[in-house]
Amino acid sequence: MGPLCCHYGPVHRSNGDTPHRSIVAGTDFLHLAIDEAPSGGKSEWLTQQIRLALADGRLPVGSRLPATRVLAGELGVSRGVVTEAYQRLVEDGHLAGRGRNGTIVVGAPATTAAKRPTPARTPSPRFVFAAAPHADVFDAMRMTPARIDLSPGRPDLAAFPRAAWLRAERRVLERLAASDLAYGDPRGTPELRVAIANWIARNRGIRAEPGEILVVAGTAQTLTLVGQVLRSDGISAVAMEDPGSLGARQHLQNCQLDTPPVTVDSEGMRVDELRATGATAVLLTPAHQFPTGVVLRGGRRKELTHWARESGGLIIEDDYDAEHRYDRAPVPALRSVLTENVFYAGSVSKLLAPALRIGWLLAPPKYRDALVDAKRFADLGNAALPQLVLAQFMESGAMERQLRHLLRHHRRRRDAMVEAVGTRLPGAIVHGTAAGLHLTITFDAGFADTDIAAAALAHDVKVHPLSWHCQRPLQPGLVLGYAASTPTEISEGVATLGSVLRQLS
């Protein structure tokens, strides 16, 4: 199943484990009479026909539409006509998917003139989810703007320092050499690599030369580049924390890597289980485990270090929100003690904004050249101007100010979330409040957490069910982002969750 947005950004496709309950629309789809379509307007006509069928209930939520190739064949039109129609309806939020799992109905038009109106007794949430919703339904959730969005993974975007950013940009444009606008070093601009080296030294205890740093388009790109390079090196599996980020799992699996799950308990990843998988590489989030918030404890760090040194094991350290620690200084990065074994991934997504698409990667020396090559073939390197602006921003001290501001700000929002959960969801257990942009709650319930998320979305509140981030069954739970929402929104959103839970119980 797919979350809307996690710390690797939106994810979008199921691993296909969930059995489908959706109806596959058969042949002779909707009894369409193609000769009614105006020539040159077939796609528009088809869109309208499907829209009518959605509105009048002939295509209920959860139905699967015929493959574009099949429908095009049946109608005797080019496949583009069908693709175009589906695409428009996806963009309108009525359909979702179009991956290997086909195209699924996720919502009915609210305003289309319908031949047969939907029965009046049905309330009209914008989306209705089946009890065991098809994975692609969650694709639709990504496109559904909810009034209150408690998805994890975003800092307070309203706090983005626009004026300081523009000042830094002006300074960069004034001083820029024309040659800075040419094709550049695929590893990134020297200025930004220096600024990053300083940042990770001050904040994460990592000593690195600027020449070792690879500027990337965020941690999502890091995972794809590292995945490619490991795969080329004959590695076929990267163990992952379970629970652990679905987005990360999808990125690794897209590189043809298996992701054997390893239990996370109150001390962090179980290193004995990691050994048992036989995997030679592992992805983890030691500073603030996603989504449980557990910090990898001293004993486990030692065990993991021992595993890496003894077996030459490789660690991808996703340090996604390590700077966001409220109660004490963050633990040093694993990379600070394990240079030869650790791929270290950081980014500005949680410090400034995901939309900047800037991150950094430190690799074990033996993989460095292969990663520079991979980055070069991917895109020849990040764009120069935003790198230079960010370097200016970091070196001027503005980044540290921004972090301090966010910490005060986010801490208030965390407190609001903890209070709201205590009041409105009294049976829930809260995890991972010491750091980060989200917390996780678990509870006893006789229904799936996906049901809660679906019902909440119908009430305009978006959250991640914990099960999205689990490879093996676990207690129901929710991952609740608080950083990007106001205390009022948080309190209102959690109240909605409370009433949804009561209705389902």
Add this chain to the structure above:
Amino acid sequence: MGPLCCHYGPVHRSNGDTPHRSIVAGTDFLHLAIDEAPSGGKSEWLTQQIRLALADGRLPVGSRLPATRVLAGELGVSRGVVTEAYQRLVEDGHLAGRGRNGTIVVGAPATTAAKRPTPARTPSPRFVFAAAPHADVFDAMRMTPARIDLSPGRPDLAAFPRAAWLRAERRVLERLAASDLAYGDPRGTPELRVAIANWIARNRGIRAEPGEILVVAGTAQTLTLVGQVLRSDGISAVAMEDPGSLGARQHLQNCQLDTPPVTVDSEGMRVDELRATGATAVLLTPAHQFPTGVVLRGGRRKELTHWARESGGLIIEDDYDAEHRYDRAPVPALRSVLTENVFYAGSVSKLLAPALRIGWLLAPPKYRDALVDAKRFADLGNAALPQLVLAQFMESGAMERQLRHLLRHHRRRRDAMVEAVGTRLPGAIVHGTAAGLHLTITFDAGFADTDIAAAALAHDVKVHPLSWHCQRPLQPGLVLGYAASTPTEISEGVATLGSVLRQLS
């Protein structure tokens, strides 16, 4: 062999066709006495030892160094020590390569205190090239800033409209919604896709909905994404123009695609030869063939269209500098008539700056979803701010003004280049002057064009030998970029080429 920079950006690795004349440094390398190295400073010590050997001629230009693994084993140090030392010397411009072909000496330090000074009679160009230089030598050229750089592929970067760009950025930052800073649509921001749709409609005769446009990180990324998708679809070869861009060839080959060569004559690509290759896909530059400058003539366009329609053949249309036409309006893009068969690639690299890393891709409908997925896994989509600024810039008319400015400007520079070639290289034949940012010259000579380029670089003038962009032997030639150089630089650079040619003759 590898050019410094072409219209896909810097390229960096040979296909390894050229037999090596370099000396492979054997075991017991330099008789290094590792116990002289201070503990904790082994890498620094090794760097210095190699530097001395470079300076005193024990490691002549063209030598190959031992693999890092081998040398580390011999010295009994960790591989990182050796890698680090090589890396420093690469950064200093003394070594190059470190790919599959190993690490090669490309230059001696000019200032290091040497035990045995180099003989005084030798002039000291910064780089000396062997007669048949190893491919990796060209990697070093990329790192060599030449005083006069006539590499193709860059517009006049001094003309980058800094003030207008900053104004657009201010406007964007004023109006931005916080949600624009979150994870966005991997296809790009709606604003930019609208602006691109309008741009290609006005300038390239292409009708496309914004929803069909995929914003990418330049044409280099387009080639990698399309290459991946074609490979997944079972396609194993993409035919290419010969001569044709080496950078493009490397990108496709990196996707495990063969690139059968197809002759380009005065009418463009030979479609009969394309048929004979049996390839089901082809990459070409119909508006202004790279590097010959030939426009695909009407008859050939018809043949190609027929090939695509009849066989379902796929065309990657690299429209890299089509807007830069001096003498008449550009020919419409192939995409404008072949929607179902053409991947259309455009970018702002030749209109504004390669460092922006923004381009666009239109795909045949059947590949659209796969490409969106590939882009999502690559980097979750381009950064939002530069997209919004570019959209503002395009929609305000500033882009059209920039293009008009560049055309006047570049035309003067082209005229300066044509005149300089006529005066200084009287035997040369000039090709492809009607459009673009470069022209190509060919000549009769008893030596390789790579020799000319190497000798020119020793005199601080950088050009591309035509042979870099050829898969099969052709007449010697040079590809001469003029857009990024002043008329004075052009005249001086071509004068240098003239004297180099006379010396070699």
